[in-house]
Amino acid sequence: MKRAIITGGASGLGAACALRLRADGVEVITFDVSTEADYVVDVTDQQSIDDAVATVGPVDILVNSAGIVGPNKPFWEVQPEEWQRTFDVNVHGIFRVTKAIVPGMVERGWGRIVSMASMAGKDGNPNLSAYSASKAAVIGLTKSLGKELAKTGVLANVIAPAVIETPFNATTSPEVLAHITSLIPMGRVGRAEEVAALVSWLSSEECSFSTGAVYDISGGRATY
Template identity: 80%
Template structure:
């Protein structure tokens, strides 16, 4: 039997929670009665923080208190150019945010979740991490890393009451994708059989389920939300 959590209101940290998918998830979880703490560098965040700084993350998580839910939504698109034209600093920055930042925050919250016997972690991967998008090799590789981490950590925590899953969206209408070049955006949208981009609230609805008590037998999984693009 899964351990029962205490009666207090559940608390969620959402990285990148001030815009795009993170903001949509924050709105949805708050409407479901979850206490949400947004981690972001943007104005208005509950905690202004650079998640690539492990010491700052440790301190911030300690100040927040017990964390039951983590949504890893902070991310950058990275360079829009052919692989051989990417500069090493551009490559490293993409991985610093999309992978190392995710590592820092997840590492900070997992011990407490294990101790309390209940936790939900959802990380934003991407269809790019499964298929690879042309001229987005740094982003695609970083999201593949998120998928690999999710599968590994899900197995490690399978008997602890802490469930770890990822979401692989196709193109979603967010400010981050507004920064993608029109040619790249047109190409990846053309791959979607439904012929449209997704809405942030559609992703948030899936996140709400993945962070609830309704899910108890799925971990280390990748949930596609792609308008039919996903093939595996």
């Protein structure tokens, strides 16, 4: 049985991915700041990560789903601490967790890493500069990591969803949410289970010739 760690696994996209992977027969372990997770882990705290990873043991699949929206305001009003916090969770969190897990995957010769970015990381969403920039960083990180791991049996890919109906968007202002939903040609937001189905394939043996790739799930919003 394959074993997966899902960060941000207690709610939203992470919880949907946990549900789907368990249905696929994967042993799923959730990391989250919520006490409803299997392990209470703060992705901004290296010791918290290292302790949990050491306890869990060998991992075959890593889904990096922990993230925050960050400040909803014009770029010039964003405070340095807000910018730093957004990057610390959305980018540095992925760096910390992935760095803790990749060596074991490489040693065993098999692994799947799926990270959550966003259409914001490709298009840039107004009044979400920190979030957009952080998700662009996740895309760049994954493209580089995929190339580095290409001959190891470990694949790293990234998903760029448009707006998905999750509690995550409760912290996005209604005006911003309305704008980014209006950009979707299908005229609706996505469902968490639709993203989880893509994660299921990217985490599987069937996905064998894709790494360092960006998978849009955007209802037609994506233009490149």
